[in-house]
Amino acid sequence: MIGRLRGTLVGKQPPWLLLEVGGVGYEIECPMSTFYELPVIGQEVILAIHHAVKDDSAALYGFHRESERLLFRTLIRISGVGAKTALSILSGVTVDAFAAMIQAGDVAALTRVPGIGKKTAERILVELRDKVERFAVPASGAAAAGQAVAANPEIEAVAALQALGYKPADALRMARQAISQGDDAEAVIRKALKAALKT
Numbered sequence: 001m002i003g004r005l006r007g008t009l010v011g012k013q014p015p016w017l018l019l020e021v022g023g024v025g026y027e028i029e030c031p032m033s034t035f036y037e038l039p040v041i042g043q044e045v046i047l048a049i050h051h052a053v054k055d056d057s058a059a060l061y062g063f064h065r066e067s068e069r070l071l072f073r074t075l076i077r078i079s080g081v082g083a084k085t086a087l088s089i090l091s092g093v094t095v096d097a098f099a100a101m102i103q104a105g106d107v108a109a110l111t112r113v114p115g116i117g118k119k120t121a122e123r124i125l126v127e128l129r130d131k132v133e134r135f136a137v138p139a140s141g142a143a144a145a146g147q148a149v150a151a152n153p154e155i156e157a158v159a160a161l162q163a164l165g166y167k168p169a170d171a172l173r174m175a176r177q178a179i180s181q182g183d184d185a186e187a188v189i190r191k192a193l194k195a196a197l198k199t
Helices: 066-075 083-092 095-104 118-128 153-163 168-178 185-198
Strands: 004-013 016-021 024-029 044-053 058-063
Touching: 004 024, 004 153, 016 044, 044 066, 058 066, 058 083, 066 083, 066 095, 083 095, 083 185, 095 118, 153 168, 153 185, 168 185
Parallel strands: 024 058
Antiparallel strands: 004 016, 004 044, 016 024, 044 058
């Protein structure tokens, strides 16, 4: 099983990135929290990896911090929460903010995440209430600073929001409301998700 990858960032299209390690390109799906901290194309990246293997497929999920991978692994063990929903949670809130939601029993905040209804939110609260302390894990290294400017940040942001579970019309509305002059796609996605979780 793959648990960690260190290589050159050769492509990124939220929520996917392509990491070249020893001449092999790995397609990795990541939450936006990881995308926000990616360096420019051509720089080195170190990611904690969750390697999921099923009968007919295999997938790699990458995380900038070990605490994010731990939360992801904890979430996907909960009935009704798949990888897509877990990535949406990590894309919308920090690990600390999520832990605070659990401690506060904030069902309403959890239901704002795509794919989480009231019953699933209540199940998450019940199953994680006594486990939130586990997520306070030190970061597993820092990524280099820097961002690549997208050719069309609005289109890229809409695609990423749809990949996170939002309907096309909602994704377009969110991106248009969030975008400002000079924003790259990652800035638009960050603002759109932040606004969505506050409404």
